[in-house]
Amino acid sequence: MDKYGTIMQNSGLPGADAPKSSQYSTVAMSEQLTIEYLKHCRDLTRGFAYRVFPNFWREWCKQILEVAEQAKSNKDQVALYEIQNLLNAVQQAAEQEFCQHLANGYVKFKNKSLNTLTGEERFSGDILSLVEHSDLEETIAITSITHRADNFFAENLWALQQRLALLNDGEKIDERTNPASPVQFCEALRKVLTNLDVDVKTKIIGYKLFDQDVIGVLGELYDELNDYLIRQNLLPNLRFVVAQEKSEPVREEAIQDGPFEQHQTESELQQQALDAQQHQRRASDKLLSGALNPNDIQYQNSLLNAIRLLQTHVTQLMPAIQASGFTGTIAQGGAPAANSAPANAPVAATPNTPPAQLQVYNSNQLVGVLEQMQGQAYHLSQQALADHDSGPVAIPVQTVADVSRQMMQQIASENVNGAVEASDMQTIDLVGMLFEYMLSDDHLPDSVKALLSYLHTPFLKIAFIDKGFFEQPEHPARVLLNSLAEAGVRWVSNDGSDQYDIFTKIKTTVFRLLHEFKNDVRIFAELLIEFNAYTNNVARRQELMERRALEKAQGEEKLREAKLQVNHEVRSRTDNREMPSAILLLLLQPWSDYLSFVLLRYGDKSESWARALKAIDDLLWSLEPKTTQQDKVAQMELQEPLRALLERGFETIGYEQAKGRKLLDAVASLQRMALLSRKAEPAPAPMRSKLELLAAEKAGHSSAQQQPVSTEEAKIVDSLKMVEFGTWFEFGGGKRLKVAWYNKKTQHYMLVDQQGRKVSLAAGLQLARDMIAGRAKIIAGSTKPFFERALENIYHTLNERADNLKTGAVS
Template sequence: MTDPRHSGAGASAPDSLNDPQVVQHLKHARSLMMDYAQRVLPVFWREWCARLEDYAERARSNKEQMALYEYKRMIEASQHELEEDIGQRLSNGFVKFKNRMLNTLTGEERFSGDMLALVEHSDLEETIAITSITHRADSFFAGQLWALQQRLALLNGGEKIDERSNPVSPVQFCEALRKALLNITLDNKTKIIGYKTFDKEVIGALDELYEELNKYFIEENLLPNLRYTALVDDSPQGAEPSEQPDAGEEVPMKDGVPQRRASDRLLSGTATPADTQYQAGLYNAIRLLQNHIAHQVAPTGGAPGGSGPAGEPAVGATPYPSGGGKPYSSQQLVGVLQSLQAEALSQTQAAASQNEAGLVTTPQSIQTVSQQMLAQVAAESDEPGTVDPSDLDTIDLVGLLFEYMLSDDNLPDSVKALLSYLHTPFLKMAFIDKDFFEQTDHPARVLLNSLAEAGARWVSNDGTSQYDMYNKIKTTVFRLLAEFKNDVRLFAEVLLEFNAYTHNLARRQELMERRALEKVQGEEKLREAKQRVNDEVRKRTDNRELPSAVLLLLLQPWSDYLSFVILRYGENADSWRQCLKVMDELLWTLEPKTLEADKTRQLDIQDQVIRALQSGFDTIGYDQGKGKKLLEAVASLQKMALQSRRPEPAPAPMRSKLESIAAEKAGHSRVANEPVTEEEQKIVDNLKMIEFGTWFEYEGGRRLKVAWYNKRTLHYMLVDQQGRKVAMNSGLQLARDMIAGRARIIAGSTKPFFERALENIYQQLNAKVGGHSQEEAQND
């Protein structure tokens, strides 16, 4: 695997740094981090307490309400000490970094082997929360973190830096909070609310800190021209950063394809070390919860396959023969599944042939397959038997995996129904290959990710399919049902074939999307410049009565010139400041003068102002005739000012029209200027946090994807399933479409299907464990 490169002349850092220089840089970096903590932590405590109060108001009992208010009071009373504790731990991280002793873990290393049974349930849930937060943050800030870690490596003798040894990585903040909270007694629910708030208020704003740190290191000539470009991944462990760039920022590329989202790596089947670690932690946590459930249910005299409300199967429960006897072997279970797989093939083919479009619309019943398998194995056995608990857990887990698939909004209904028939071969795979759930790069897992991703990308709920993708998925499902016996290599073969087909499609789509993105980013950069210019001009013209000629000059040709200057030179350039000064001096020279000193000064500068205006007109190629008339009008108005006369202001209709044209030209839409309701504002705020790759489904089942959005202007680029730009909507317009029922978000996350499924299964089992714990407490 090759790393991203820093490129450009002068990219090299100083040849060597002596110890005092290293200490100086680390002290400054620590100071920036502590300043950041002092800014965001008070907001975090305030929001955490506000959320607890909100939960308390909606509590189901007085006891729960009083407990939440008590936790809120405890946090408020301990806030100062907790904040100092967090600050001290973050500061100590720099000391450990200097001594090359920083290696912060999330506690996930305990979720393996024999240690798993010793982990407290509260510790488990807390660790999963932290791992989830840091996993998302490492992906979201990947570009900034990568650059920062290259620069920190220079201060560490050239040794490679990762999130564990980076003193300002997300995990450092999360672990500092976790350890600080050991000083007070909080229940698990309150802690989880706190972590969610911490994620939003502290971790979510880390880009501010990373920008400050990278800027400082650049100014200090530590890899000043380091540039995040491409990541060529030649190994399964290759990491692909996926940050969300602002307007004008370069989007990371791989083989000419933009890599902006977590889902962009799915069709190639690669996973980062963070993905692997996180999913392994989830899987081990699920196994632990299954053990908890088995031990909680067993003492009641019921089987783990008991029933839930209204006689429905409980979460994580599969009916199985409960009589005594020898456990059925995996070979027996696999043999029964082979005949059920043949039935699934005939059912799928029949369902497809009965539909005019060849769609499979009726999904397979997951619970029925499990029941049929266990009933058939009992019928075929010579003597009564039981299912081994570990096999039962496997049956439950595969069942929950496919139950989640049937509820996944990310997948169109026809794709869900079709893929549900893979339940049988995947259950058989789990018995044949015991490593199936533990290996994130297992061909069967990657294939399921790829099939789901392709379905979400190229199949719509209105029945349409791009690039004949539905039929390709259907052919793949039929082949697995027909050919999979016990050779797991078939999945690798099918995966290679399917990904070869989708890779070129994904490349074409992404290149089309890339071209649209580059154009939109250029337009957004121009829009931002024009908005900034319009704001500067209006700041000087509002509340002033000005003649028509001056308003026309400032709102049209001079605004165009200001846009040119800010785009070419930036806001920090002397030329930009000089342009603003010319505008200020112009307006001053039009004010009636009564003092001789003011008249003298005006005579000194008015010709310079005229020349500066003429130079600006010439630069943008403004019509000479129109420019001459405007400048003559300005000269006439300056003469009136010297005579202490005030010119006639522009008529209100004309002024309103000129300002409206300028605002529209600057991209201030009429929708954005309309009053915003509380409900609309809440949705707009939520839209600020969605991931690139989030899908919207519009009326009729049409799907559009958020390919990119500008965090400053809140304009969202929507593309169709071929990667073509369809619209550039404001956040407010999207919010109104959602409220009116014209659009809905169908995917809040672009994680791989398998990872989303494991998270969902963990949440279901965790809720079940919590329900049992509550019942036991009430019985006690």
């Protein structure tokens, strides 16, 4: 990837492209420097959140208490008191989760995957009737907050987004892709509240206070971020100028402060405005030209429009192909109609039927044909699973070609002259490509693919029954397919196992749809509510198990951090210094354990910690041969207090008394030698190496970490630091583990399985080596719903199909 941020003049007109003459300069931006800047911005954002979030939360609890005191019934009052107690109890955890969500936004920004939906984008269309009222109220509250904040902080936000664009390879930033925009803060709070059992009225109170105590003071953060980026010489002379009749500002460098000048005249700006309007006229035009823009508000609808246009385009190309001798029908097992029929021409169920004798099936007749096929699919799947009551078992996949062939054969069996309109064949083609994509999805386990393949016929039916099926991203049928696919990826493994009986639930849902779906599309909404209720409960259980594993791992990591710090303190005093065996053993084993205890109990700023470290210095000094009377007197005064301190340390950690006395006697003997100006014999090199290796491993240093780190390994370790929580790794044998937490001090990654159980705390270096050796890989995945990913794939497939047809026509 090119790591250069190009600074361009901005005309101030939405969508206008900057002319080449307006380019300022190209500033080299290394990967390391970009990460450094983003990490500092992330830390500033997190620091701001830690400052303002506690006050907001306390005010919220206080407000709930006031509402409770004015409650009209004891029941309402008790409920509010319980909520207030809950919020008090989880404040610290909520604060940490809130800040973590904001920090993750910078990781997504770095990976170019940050695209947080604004309020009004969450729900639209007829699906609103299925959305819970509480979700809608919450969305309205967030929309109101973000709109006000975007307008109030317009100048600061605009400047920040211009500077962040330089850290994004020069690509434009908006509120959805700006990790510090108001919508990111609202989204972080929404995620925190999702995990709390709080009613919508209480949430609305919280959002009002959040608007006042957090969003209202975002100007402080934007000043800090802009000031920092200015100090890094990122657009230091940027000015904010509001263009006439446009809400977007103009970026302008002060001429007296820099070598750049602005040469755009008013006529040029007007021309750019016209170009912008032409450029933005139809999203589908942009899609057809290859300029995919996932930030379009109507992206999925525009994508579908583009697919429809491509289907028509492909159909129009067919006469030239047919003139060169190409013929075929679906009944013969060929491609769908868009590949085998000229524009507006029906496709016959049997080959070589004269056009005058064709009897075209209407939508109702096609639904009748599909009804019979659906019954056959149900009986076929039931027969395949007759001997298997549970578990992900292999059943035959219902291929797209099989469904198409069965449909045309069914029509032919009813009417030898039966035919299907080209427009209806496009719908059949589109549903077929949807299921082709599903069957080719590498992330979906084969057992789930086989089950979902039997939904091909019901989805063909609904495409004819409900014309808005493809046009509505929130259509219950589409959302149900998204949920089934997501659950399959998340809880069913490629080795045939599943978690929480998810496979059984998917199977039950598929069979109910096959058995019960006639012409009433409400069955999809009913199954969607039922299936999502089940998976939401599973997700909560998984999250609870994962949270418990995380708490345990964090405790273990805290101990490991202490041991690493202790090992560092001891080794900094013993390395490059000859040591008797007994003293080396004392420092690396019992005294290191005592230091760990003191560090965890009292901290590294305590007097106890200072005394324990000073004991090492005093002990080592007392073993050095004394040549002056003054040093001998000092040592005599030191010996008894030092022995007493060592004894108390051994007792504190429960060190075995016999071993402790033996070590203390050895210390006394060595100190007598020092008073006689004699030097003790150092530990043999093999013994010393073994003791130091054991101490290092006990502190958390693996033997692999002691080996030299290659440039490639260091690069991967550095990139792993930007990995977002929730990222999945796939290891040899198909086992998948998720990154649930990362300890930046020890550089350990907590990996959990699909049930949320901790599997390991893996060192970043070991992960890097596994990736290089091919033993592990990051599963790319996507935050987009299955259906949207499928439409994108269909669009590209049709593009390739059109190109192939053009090539065939020319040849």
